[in-house]
Amino acid sequence: MGVSGSGKTTVGTALAEAVGWPFHDADDYHPPENVxxxxxxxxxxxxxxxxxxxxxxxxxxxxxxxxxLACSALKASYRDRLTPPGARVEFVYLRGSFSAIAARMRQREHFMPPGLLRSQFDALEEPTNALIVPVEMPVGEAVTAIREGLHLF
Incomplete structure (x- = not known):
């Protein structure tokens, strides 16, 4: 989870490949009106x-x-909504500063323009029960940190 540009798709894809699980990007599930x-x-x-x-x-x-699942899940109420009763859902928060993520967003193609990043940071409620991974961490190290933090070996 994290704001747009935090690396959710990149890290999530690499993690899914490492553990042999399917990967889903929440962006692919937005209705056309949202996009x-x-x-x-x-x-x-x-x-x-x-x-x-x-x-x-x-x-x-x-x-x-x-x-x-790579998903912004910015608010606690969104994370609660994503967590079905009785299901084990673990959140990994890819955390970075506004300036670091804004710089990353300017270097990529995505339907969400960099101008909306401020609204994501304004809406963000940092989780208290998530594994935190800094966005500056290289992808391979992030995957290792997630696997260790969630005991996925």
Whole structure:
């Protein structure tokens, strides 16, 4: 989890490959209206996000086994919504400063423009029950830290 540009897709893909689990990017589950809104530079509201989060929760519930899901999950209420009763859901927070992540965003192609990054930081409620990985950590080291932190060996 983390703001846009924190490396969720890159680290999540590498982690999924390392542990042999399927990888899903929450961005692929946004309805077209959400993508259009973000492309136009308008931040999503909670009411925009609830159906998307419900779709992701259904993905988690319907999975035949463990998976890696790259998702912003910015607020505690979003993380609660993603966690089905009785399910083991672990959050890994890719944490970085606004300036570091803004620089990363300027170097990539994505439907969410860098101008929306401030709204993500404004909405962010840093988790208290997540494994924290700095965005500056190289991908391989981040994967190792996650595997060690979540006992995935």
């Amino acid at each position: 259009e809104k973000m492309t136009e530079g308008r931040p999503l509201t909670d009411s925009d996000r609830w159906p998307w989060l419900d779709r992701l929760r259904d993905l988690i519930v319907g999975a035949p086994g463990p998976l890696v």
